[in-house]
Amino acid sequence: xxxxxCVECGYGSVKWLGRCPSCSQWDxxxxxxxFAGGGSQETLEDVIVSEPVRLSEVSSETSEKIKSxxxxxxxxxGGGFVEGEVILIGGPPGVGKSTLFLQLAGSFSKSxxxxxxxxxxxxxxxxxxxxxxxxxxGENIILMxxxxxxxxxxxxxxxxxxxxxxxxxxxxAVPGESGAPGSLKQxxxxxxxxxxxxxxxxxxxxxxxxITKEGSIAGPKVLEHMVDAxxxxxxxxxxxxxxxxxxxxxxxxxxxxxYKIGSSGLKEHKQPAAGAAQExxxxxxxxxxxxxxxxxxxxxxxxxxxxxFEYPLRRTSxxxxxxxxxxxxxxxxxxxxxxxxxxxxxxxxxxxxxxERSADIGVLAALYSNLAGKAPPAGTIFIGEAGLAGEVSPxxxxxRRLKFAESNKFSTAVISSKNTAVKSGIKTIRIxxxxxxxxxxx
Ligand SMILES: Nc1ncnc2c1ncn2[C@@H]1O[C@H](COP(=O)(O)OP(=O)(O)OP(=O)(O)O)[C@@H](O)[C@H]1O
Ligand SMILES: [Mg+2]
Numbered sequence: 149x150x151x152x153x154c155v156e157c158g159y160g161s162v163k164w165l166g167r168c169p170s171c172s173q174w175d176x177x178x179x180x181x182x183f184a185g186g187g188s189q190e191t192l193e194d195v196i197v198s199e200p201v202r203l204s205e206v207s208s209e210t211s212e213k214i215k216s217x218x219x220x221x222x223x224x225x226g227g228g229f230v231e232g233e234v235i236l237i238g239g240p241p242g243v244g245k246s247t248l249f250l251q252l253a254g255s256f257s258k259s260x261x262x263x264x265x266x267x268x269x270x271x272x273x274x275x276x277x278x279x280x281x282x283x284x285x286g287e288n289i290i291l292m293x294x295x296x297x298x299x300x301x302x303x304x305x306x307x308x309x310x311x312x313x314x315x316x317x318x319x320x321a322v323p324g325e326s327g328a329p330g331s332l333k334q335x336x337x338x339x340x341x342x343x344x345x346x347x348x349x350x351x352x353x354x355x356x357x358x359i360t361k362e363g364s365i366a367g368p369k370v371l372e373h374m375v376d377a378x379x380x381x382x383x384x385x386x387x388x389x390x391x392x393x394x395x396x397x398x399x400x401x402x403x404x405x406x407y408k409i410g411s412s413g414l415k416e417h418k419q420p421a422a423g424a425a426q427e428x429x430x431x432x433x434x435x436x437x438x439x440x441x442x443x444x445x446x447x448x449x450x451x452x453x454x455x456x457f458e459y460p461l462r463r464t465s466x467x468x469x470x471x472x473x474x475x476x477x478x479x480x481x482x483x484x485x486x487x488x489x490x491x492x493x494x495x496x497x498x499x500x501x502x503x504e505r506s507a508d509i510g511v512l513a514a515l516y517s518n519l520a521g522k523a524p525p526a527g528t529i530f531i532g533e534a535g536l537a538g539e540v541s542p543x544x545x546x547x548r549r550l551k552f553a554e555s556n557k558f559s560t561a562v563i564s565s566k567n568t569a570v571k572s573g574i575k576t577i578r579i580x581x582x583x584x585x586x587x588x589x590x
Pocket of ligand 2: 245315
């Protein structure tokens with residue numbers, strides 16, 4: 149019998165180990181005894197049972213979307229949620245998962261929905277303090293500070309809540325199963341139980357999940373395939389959060405939402421793109437990047453300085469270093485920039501990460517602008533890919549990018565000359581070669 153288990157990969161050991169020999173992670177081996185019931189057999193108790201039925205005869209009663217009342221969040225999940233849906237929201241510690249869940253509970257309860265809030269992390273008075281700070285009264289919210297999921301299941305059967313919130317999956321467990329709360333087995337088992345409860349009672353279940361250093365929920369993304377929708381909260385800046393959907397069985401996926409977190413909770417944050425349009429700074433160029441199905445303006449800042457090292461530095465934040473090396477070579481060869489004895493620092497503002505090639509000419513513009521000490525004209529946005537021959541290739545979805553630029557008060561877009569058929573409400577400067585950027589930044 150194993151007494152210790154790795155929470156990342158489930159490796160079992162009779163003694164404690166600092167590092168898991170299976171997945172090589174440190175501090176992931178924990179004792180499994182608290183909820184142990186002697187390692188029970190896998191049971192079929194939690195599977196969804198249904199008789200075979202002709203597809204044409206199945207009634208689609210869940211087509212109606214149920215709105216939480218948090219407009220932006222409903223939009224993120226494709227207009228709301230469906231009965232029996234299980235939604236997993238993951239994020240690192242302190243990112244605002246409990247805050248979001250309390251706001252969700254408050255909003256659902258305001259529209260008359262019965263909410264059961266299960267917290268294995270905070271006691272009712274702590275939750276009350278948190279809720280009061282957010283201005284949530286909570287007439288229709290029942291709190292349960294338990295780790296035992298069977299007790300929660302009984303409450304669900306007794307009071308049939310419309311919405312069940314579980315904060316967090318690592319803090320609850322199914323008694324009788326081996327493993328402490330948070331262990332891989334328990335996390336999987338608890339999720340399976342919640343999925344079956346949701347499907348059988350038709351309540352909507354929200355589960356929060358702590359993300360490990362490696363960015364996965366409870367180790368290898370074991371839960372993603374079990375639930376209907378998965379979303380992640382990430383930190384962009386100190387008080388700026390981005391929520392993205394990674395999976396959605398009942399709606400669109402890949403969208404994102406920006407939130408500011410403060411003493412009164414999470415509030416939608418409108419992109420400061422219009423601000424970016426007014427700026428004209430040497431060494432900075434604004435690009436248009438896609439996040440999910442929407443676009444964002446991102447400021448790219450470059451600093452080219454004399455190097456004191458044998459091998460000049462190439463440092464990036466929010467941008468691929470490999471891509472910068474390639475773009476530096478293009479800049480040297482096709483724009484005549486002397487970079488071989490200079491350090492280059494490239495930073496994407498607002499904590500954004502850019503992996504799109506459409507940002508290439510923006511990076512070149514920022515590099516040239518810094519080197520030349522001249523700022524790109526205010527209101528200019530750069531949208532195009534750079535090729536090794538110094539040519540500028542078109543970015544995909546150019547019409548939507550231009551529409552985004554127009555609605556965010558940009559006055560000029562620098563695009564590829566190959567985008568011939570594109571119509572736009574703003575001025576476009578079409579370039580065929582990267583060296584033409586020098587005529588724009590003067
Ligand atoms: N009084 C306050 N004023 C302003 N912001 C606060 C206040 N209290 C908490 N916060 C913000 O809320 C965040 C914590 O939010 P929350 O408890 O919802 O996070 P969490 O993701 O549930 O964390 P954990 O993983 O520890 O459960 C803090 O990091 C802080 O930024
Ligand atoms: Mg929390």
